[in-house]
Amino acid sequence: MSAAFRAPKGTFDLLPPESELWLHVREVMAAPLRRAGYGYVETPVFEETALFERGVGESTDVVTKEMYSFVTRGDDHVTLRPEGTAGVVRATVQHRLHAGQLPVKLWYAGSFFRYERPQAGRYRHFSQVGAEALGVDDPALDAEIVSLAVHAYADLGLRQVQLMLNSLGDAVCRPVYREQLQAFLRALDLDEETRRRVEINPLRVLDDKRPEVQAQVSGAPVVGEFLCDACRDHYDAVRRHLGDLGVQWVEAPRLVRGLDYYTRTTFEFTHDGLGAQSAVGGGGRYDGLSEDVGGPPMPGVGWALGVDRTVLAMRAEGVRWAAASRCDVFAVPLGDEAKSRLLVLVDDLRRQGVAADLAFGDRGLKGAMKAADRSGARLALVVGDRDLEAGAAQLKDLVTGDQVQVPLDAIVTTIKERLT
RNA sequence: GUGGGUGUAGCUCAGCAGGUAGAGCACCGGGUUGUGGUCCCGGGUGUCGCGGGUUCAAGUCCCGUCACUCACCCCA
Structure with a gap:
């Protein structure tokens, strides 16, 4: 805090x-x-x-x-x-x-x-x-x-997601529209800051969300009516192609954007x-x-x-998406000797493309198994002194609970088989 | 820059006539010194945002401040 x-x-x-x-x-x-x-x-x-x-x-x-x-x-x-x-x-x-x-x-x-x-x-x-x-x-x-x-x-x-589509014209037709829009906006009852915007960047005023502004602006000229032939042709072609592509959109004749460089086709994807x-x-x-x-x-x-x-x-x-499982095999060592062996074994597994992790920090068996469970791993690999003497490891399926003993030198191949 | 809301545990929050800081979840340990999930037991991990004021006593009331948050403006 x-x-x-x-x-x-x-x-x-x-x-x-x-x-x-x-x-x-x-x-x-x-x-x-x-x-x-x-x-x-x-x-x-x-x-x-x-x-x-x-x-x-x-x-x-x-x-x-x-x-x-x-x-x-x-x-x-x-x-x-x-x-x-x-x-x-x-x-x-x-x-x-x-x-x-x-x-x-x-x-x-x-x-x-x-x-x-x-x-x-x-x-x-x-x-x-x-x-x-x-x-x-x-x-x-x-x-x-x-x-x-x-x-x-x-x-x-x-x-x-909705696609809002408009055309803002180009260097030929936009200035004409801009002047018309300014003439309209200057006649409105607007606050000082907005009046300033009318002079500097009049298109932006159309975007104002305040109801009192929106009400006044509703009768403003729209850019679409001022497009020159070239811009109109271009916009018509864009819409025709979008239709061919099966794209759905909403005509947004008052859509403008906050960056000055936009010309002609302008769009926004919106979500409620x-x-x-x-x-x-x-x-x-x-x-x-x-x-x-x-x-x-x-x-x-x-x-x-x-x-x-x-x-x-x-x-x-509420879109659901499947996060990739972070771990396939979780190794649980009992004792230092086992930890040394498993550290190397886990490294081997990883090099062979198996997502593997190890219980670090000297946790008790119960705690380590809990960590194995939380890791999302399908398999747990338990090795203690007893197993080292036998040259084996205990491989437990964490979904079914079944556990089998596997020779240590066969462990990597066995795990790879079990995971396929 | 303007306006509203909220600040208590890692998270979500309770505590409100002012009287020794709580719950659930999460986390850790134990029950079971070689086995997870379910169950049982145990553990609080905290500058109650901060500072000041009122009071015998402040998480609680008052003032200030900071942070977070939502909205305007604007935009992804």
Whole structure:
């Protein structure tokens, strides 16, 4: 209770056995990506601050008040990554991956950081799995990447994830919409902070959850009505492909996202069981991002799925998942001589692919057997002085309770047979 | 940054007219010095978040503070 140190605010320690679920979620999210030709990429956990300022956008809340930024001993201005796309785009440009075959398909998993007030499903340190497809603006690629996320959620056993879909237009049509929206919003009765947002980032106002704001905003123009022909064609194609893929979605004409780089296709995966934070994942197309951060023209589309929130969603749905048994054989030594022998035997078993553990710490037989039981092992191997003299071990099936004596030199093969 | 709720054992929580800190689960040991699960017995593992105040006496009442938590803002 009065521990000297605690995990910092907004962070948490992941401990066994629960931590297995996080590994499981990451694996299941990554599996469809790997099958679809996405390559694993790791980029630094921190980047130059300017990358995020220019990539994510100076007007976003993420950049203005949520970044973990600091100056290093060498006077470098760096920031713990608040999201993954900017870093991946930076790496793609730096290493000229787009000079090769397109699209460049990449996936990643890791930690991200935002200095926010924590609440259910929102942490200062959080975990995401992300995917990006760069260098091609084919609407079929938008559809592919969305469907890969849909598969990931389905493979995890989630049934209540909803896909919200919208198109935000591009550099041609969005400014027109933005002006119209601002004109509408300026006429409303809003608090000072929201008025400021109207000038800086008007699309975000549509996302305000406060009822008094929602009521006023309900008649606002929607971006869909302002799409230029190219954006409309692109969006129509995305929806057609998604339909072909059997993906279900909800049209969300007022869906906007908190990062400035999104263009055209924009989507969010939502779930009702998380409290106030309903988004379990999200993404979209970002055709201008590369140029924003000083790179060549390079369209892209991607998403990030929140690992922590996905776990919350699984709990909310009561999804059951089978944790792999941690132990097949549990060895119980009686005496020092037996312990020396079993330590080596357990090592042998492990090298041959058998999950094995040993009762450490001079526990009594009863306690050691209890530990064997708790380990989940199917077999217990009991060896004492009596057995050593006989050159044998007692092999007990912990499910049936049957016990047989096995010669020590046959023990590994016998165990391997019994476990198959 | 703003607002609400909660702080007692590892976990979930009880203790509320102010009077020697409790239960269940978990954990450890024993019953059975060579055998687990069920059963029985034993063991409390604690700065009652912290500081101050009222009182003969504070887990309990008052003030402050910190932490956690939920919600707004925002987002994964």
